[in-house]
Amino acid sequence: MDICNSALHKRAQLMQAVRTFFYNEGFLEVETPLLIPANAPEEHIDPVMVHPAGQLQTSPEICMKRLLCRGYKRIFQISRCWRASERGSRHLTEFTMLEWYRTDADYHQLMQDCENLLRFVTSNCTTDNRLHYGETAINPADEWQYITVKDAFNRFTGTSLKKALATDCFEELMDGQIEPALAKKPVPVILTDYPVEMATLARIKKDSPDFAERFELYIGGMELANGFSELADADEQRLRFKAANMVRTKRGATTMPLPEPFLAELHALPPSAGIALGFDRLAMLISGAKTIDEVVAFRPEDL
Amino acid sequence: MLSVADLKKGIKLTIDGDPYVVTHFDFVKPGKGQALYKCKLKNMVNGSTLDRTYRSGESFEPASMDERDMEYLYKEGSHYTFMDQQNYEQVVMEEDAVGDAKNFLLENTKVSVLLFGEKPIGITLPNFINLRVTDTAPWVKGDTSGSDSKPATVETGYVLRVPPFIEEGEMIVIDTRTGEYSTRVKE
Numbered sequence: 275m276d277i278c279n280s281a282l283h284k285r286a287q288l289m290q291a292v293r294t295f296f297y298n299e300g301f302l303e304v305e306t307p308l309l310i311p312a313n314a315p316e317e318h319i320d321p322v323m324v325h326p327a328g329q330l331q332t333s334p335e336i337c338m339k340r341l342l343c344r345g346y347k348r349i350f351q352i353s354r355c356w357r358a359s360e361r362g363s364r365h366l367t368e369f370t371m372l373e374w375y376r377t378d379a380d381y382h383q384l385m386q387d388c389e390n391l392l393r394f395v396t397s398n399c400t401t402d403n404r405l406h407y408g409e410t411a412i413n414p415a416d417e418w419q420y421i422t423v424k425d426a427f428n429r430f431t432g433t434s435l436k437k438a439l440a441t442d443c444f445e446e447l448m449d450g451q452i453e454p455a456l457a458k459k460p461v462p463v464i465l466t467d468y469p470v471e472m473a474t475l476a477r478i479k480k481d482s483p484d485f486a487e488r489f490e491l492y493i494g495g496m497e498l499a500n501g502f503s504e505l506a507d508a509d510e511q512r513l514r515f516k517a518a519n520m521v522r523t524k525r526g527a528t529t530m531p532l533p534e535p536f537l538a539e540l541h542a543l544p545p546s547a548g549i550a551l552g553f554d555r556l557a558m559l560i561s562g563a564k565t566i567d568e569v570v571a572f573r574p575e576d577l
Numbered sequence: 578m579l580s581v582a583d584l585k586k587g588i589k590l591t592i593d594g595d596p597y598v599v600t601h602f603d604f605v606k607p608g609k610g611q612a613l614y615k616c617k618l619k620n621m622v623n624g625s626t627l628d629r630t631y632r633s634g635e636s637f638e639p640a641s642m643d644e645r646d647m648e649y650l651y652k653e654g655s656h657y658t659f660m661d662q663q664n665y666e667q668v669v670m671e672e673d674a675v676g677d678a679k680n681f682l683l684e685n686t687k688v689s690v691l692l693f694g695e696k697p698i699g700i701t702l703p704n705f706i707n708l709r710v711t712d713t714a715p716w717v718k719g720d721t722s723g724s725d726s727k728p729a730t731v732e733t734g735y736v737l738r739v740p741p742f743i744e745e746g747e748m749i750v751i752d753t754r755t756g757e758y759s760t761r762v763k764e
Contacts, residue, residue: 318611359582360612362604446630448607449615472608490608500609525634 281569284399284561291398292352292372292553295391301348301374306337308354315530316474317521320358322367330356333550335475336536338375339504343542350374352553363565364496364555367574372556375504375548380477381487384501384549385464388491389418392462399560406562407494412460414493419463424485426465430455439469457495465490474514476502491551493559501549508540579637581614589621589640592629596621596640596693622674622698643692644701649682657682659690659697670697680735681706681753702753707762708732709748716742726758 296303311328313321314336321329331337334351341349355371376383392414397403404411427435431451438444456463466489470478473486487503505511512532519529557569567573579590588599601617614631621640647659647668655672657679668690672679678688678700689701713729726738731749739758743749748762 316609318606318609360604360606362602365604365606445607445610445613445632448610449605449613449630453607468608472610497607 281557281561281563282571285557285569288395288399288553288557288560289352291395292391292556294398295394296350296374299348299387299390301350302346304338304341304346304349304351305353306334306341306351307331310336310533312336312531312533314475314533314536315515315518315522317518317525320527321530322356322358332357333371334373335548335550336533338373338548339543339546340536340539342375342377342544342546343539347377348375361574363567364552364558366554366566366570369566370553372551372553373548375546377544377546379547380503380545381466381489381501381547384547385420385466385489385491387549388462388464388499388501388551389414392493395556395560405493405559407496407559408457408564410457410460410494412462412493412559414462416461418461419459421463421465422467422485423465423469424467426452435469439471444472453492453495453497455495456492459492459494463492465492473502474518475505475511477505487547496555496559497552498555498559499549499551501547504543504546504548506540506543506545508537511540512537579639581612581631581633581635583637584614584616584631589642590618591638591640592618592627596642596698597627598640600626621693640693644689645692647688647690647700649684649686649688651684652682659688659700662687668692668695668697670700674698675700677756678702678753680733680756681708681751683708683733704752704754705750705759706753707748707750708735710739710743710745713739713743713745716744 308331309324309328310331313329313332319332321332323329333355334353338349338351352370352372354368356368358367360367396405396414403415404413424435427433427438431447438447467479467485468488470484470486473488476486476488479485479487489501490497491499515532522529554566554569558566561569563569584599584602586599586602590597597618597620599616600619603615604612605615606612612633616629617626618629619626646662648662650658650660657670657675658667659670660667674697681702690697691699708731710729711732714727724741727741728736729739729743730736737756737758739749743761748764750759750762752759
């Protein structure tokens with residue numbers, strides 16, 4: 275192997291490019307604690323518990339939104355996150371997340387940020403100006419595709435989103451039908467407007483209350499980022515956390531403590547939007563890696 | 578019982594009464610929803626493959642496999658009978674399950690039998706086995722035709738290529754993994 279052109283060099287180059295992008299856009303780089311008493315309870319995310327101190331962050335969102343409440347307007351962070359028992363060709367229990375938040379913005383600004391960021395890093399970190407995943411070369415400089423989750427079900431599956439949710443096969447259709455269809459697209463695809471029940475911290479769309487202002491960025495059929503307009507109603511947020519805990523109980527998982535200081539400060543959150551992007555997956559895309567194992571220094575199995 | 582957390586490449590499961598081995602495994606979580614555990618599985622009896630996707634909470638019966646030292650006794654029709662060296666129990670295996678190993682089986686040959694529960698599903702032979710040549714063309718001294726091998730039949734009926742100097746009635750060593758001639762046994 276040519277050690278001067280290794281995956282770790284590409285990763286470092288990407289890290290530099292991401293920082294340059296956000297500094298140029300006027301974002302402040304922040305660092306928030308990784309070990310916290312409570313994450314936002316989510317139905318299907320299990321934190322790594324650290325007894326008796328608390329838990330490792332599954333995402334820096336709670337602390338970053340509290341910074342928005344204190345008056346910071348544009349912030350970003352590149353940090354380690356942990357999600358228990360998640361391991362696959364695109365998953366590591368310990369992984370690197372890029373998150374950024376904007377006040378006086380909604381999810382549309384985040385989609386524009388994604389377009390700008392992906393174009394910037396692709397031109398800075400690749401020689402062919404393409405991202406690669408599986409058999410597909412993706413050009414972020416071309417016009418992106420936007421499609422609602424509802425339309426994606428109508429177009430790519432034999433059923434509707436409503437029926438998929440009613441029969442509890444959303445994930446199977448997403449994995450088996452929609453993502454393979456998106457995998458063939460030579461441009462990034464943004465899936466928008468997720469059902470409210472799948473958006474614990476997102477704001478509901480004013481004109482259609484069944485959907486939330488949440489989107490996911492797909493590149494080569496791989497989920498890269500998840501963004502939304504932030505819910506700023508503390509009472510509503512508390513109810514959604516409790517609902518998430520009820521689902522956790524039903525599936526045999528432990529209930530999670532609520533992040534009370536966050537709930538207490540949420541009333542001060544200006545209209546804002548935030549997004550989480552899998553940094554390791556972006557490193558896969560710029561280096562053409564097939565698995566996440568190829569873009570990290572050590573696999574957990576090798577420690 | 579096994580849970581989805583135990584799934585990984587190489588794990589053996591029982592599905593519809595047959596033993597399967599996981600040949601590919603991946604974990605996905607579409608749309609931050611429920612986790613899906615995607616497996617490609619291979620049937621350990623007939624080699625057929627299938628794809629299965631599981632959700633958390635599902636459980637599996639492990640395919641308990643056992644390997645036992647046995648002695649080959651005899652063949653009747655398409656049934657091969659082996660005897661456990663420890664407890665003298667006999668097991669009967671179909672010709673399909675014996676596979677290519679039948680080419681090298683002589684009565685009293687010691688083999689290792691793979692059992693799924695009580696059912697024998699395969700055998701492993703020693704890497705090298707001695708068999709006597711029952712039929713081959715004689716070696717013509719001074720043959721200059723340049724041929725460096727000739728066909729020979731061994732006592733099981735198996736036919737392979739051997740060097741020209743091997744004579745009928747001689748004992749040879751065969752590599753059971755490749756089915757090829759290895760060396761001559763000096764008697």
